[in-house]
Amino acid sequence: MPVEQTGDRIILKHPKGSTAENLLYGATVISWKAADKRHPEPFERLFVSSKAFLDGSKPVRGGIPVVFPCFGSPTHPDHSRLNQHGFARSEVWKWDSVVMDNEAGVSVRLALEPTAKITAVYNKPFHLSYVVTLAEHQLSTDLHVKNTSTSQDFPPDFLEFQALFHNYVRAPASEVLIHPLQNLKYLDKTNPVFQGPKIEARAGVDVRTYTDSVYEDAPQNYEVTWPGGGIALRSVNLKDVVVWNPRAEAGSKIGDMEDGGWERYVCLEPGFVRGFEKIEPGRTWIGQQVLSVIHEERRMNL
Numbered sequence: 001m002p003v004e005q006t007g008d009r010i011i012l013k014h015p016k017g018s019t020a021e022n023l024l025y026g027a028t029v030i031s032w033k034a035a036d037k038r039h040p041e042p043f044e045r046l047f048v049s050s051k052a053f054l055d056g057s058k059p060v061r062g063g064i065p066v067v068f069p070c071f072g073s074p075t076h077p078d079h080s081r082l083n084q085h086g087f088a089r090s091e092v093w094k095w096d097s098v099v100m101d102n103e104a105g106v107s108v109r110l111a112l113e114p115t116a117k118i119t120a121v122y123n124k125p126f127h128l129s130y131v132v133t134l135a136e137h138q139l140s141t142d143l144h145v146k147n148t149s150t151s152q153d154f155p156p157d158f159l160e161f162q163a164l165f166h167n168y169v170r171a172p173a174s175e176v177l178i179h180p181l182q183n184l185k186y187l188d189k190t191n192p193v194f195q196g197p198k199i200e201a202r203a204g205v206d207v208r209t210y211t212d213s214v215y216e217d218a219p220q221n222y223e224v225t226w227p228g229g230g231i232a233l234r235s236v237n238l239k240d241v242v243v244w245n246p247r248a249e250a251g252s253k254i255g256d257m258e259d260g261g262w263e264r265y266v267c268l269e270p271g272f273v274r275g276f277e278k279i280e281p282g283r284t285w286i287g288q289q290v291l292s293v294i295h296e297e298r299r300m301n302l
C-alpha cells in the first residue's frame, strides 16, 4: 500500500523507494527518505531530535512543523492569545484523503478546522488543508488557508495571518552554504541590541555561529549545499525565508534538543512572515514548497 495510516501517523511510499511520514499531530512531516545518484538507498533528509516529543505533548523538535497563523511571538491583535509560531503545529489534524497515487507522486491531504480549544484562543473562521506529496526525489508541501467567514460586512472580515514551513534539513551544519541570499534585507534575531534591517553581504550564508535571520522578499529559489550533498528549495507565495541554527550558544538551552543536535541540521524556512497575508471572506490562499534532492556535487566557488 503506497499510503498507510496507523493510529497517529501516515506513511507515504513511492514506487521508486522514497518514503515520508506525517504525524496527525501538527501535520508534522517527521521523515523524508530519498536516494540520490550517488547513494541508491533512500536515506533520511530531515532532522528530528532524539529528545523530540512525538506524543502530541509539545511541537516536534524537527521534521517540518507548520507555522500558522503567527511566526514567532504574536504581534497581530487577532493572535494575541497564541503561543510562539501559532497553533497549527500543536493541534491534531484530521485525515482527509489520498489526493494522488501514481509514479508522478503519492499525495495525501490533512485538514484542520476550528475546535473549541482553538476558538478559545483564536476566534476567527478558517479552514486549513495541507497536502504532502512525495515523488522519487522530491517532497512538496502545500498549505491552503481559507477564510470561511460568510460575513457581508464592510470593511470585510479579513483573515490576517503569517505562515511558514519550519524545515529542519539534515546536514552537516558547520559545512553548509545557503544561496542566493546576497544583498537581501534581513532581521538578525540573535542580536538583542540591533536586529536591523541589515543587508546580507555573503554570497553563501553559513551557520557556523548562532544564526536566526529573517530575509525579506527573497527569491523563493534556494540551495543549501555541503560537500557531497544538498537540497534545493522552491516556494510559491512565501516571500520571506528564515535561516536558523542555534549552535551550542542557544541550542544547549533548548530542552528537547539532543546534545550537539545543532551540528546535524540547518533550518531553512520559507514563509510569509514579514507583515500579514490578508484574505477576504470566501477566499483561499495557497503557500507551497518543493524540496528536491541535489544529485551532483555542487559546491559554490567563494
Ligand SMILES: O=P(O)(O)OC[C@H]1O[C@@H](O)[C@H](O)[C@@H](O)[C@@H]1O
Residues within 6 Å of the ligand: 059, 072, 084, 085, 166, 189, 212, 213, 242, 244, 269
Ligand atoms: O523553539 P521553537 O518555538 O520551535 O522556535 C525555534 C526557532 O524557530 C525559528 O523559526 C525562529 O526564527 C527562532 O527565533 C526560534 O527560536
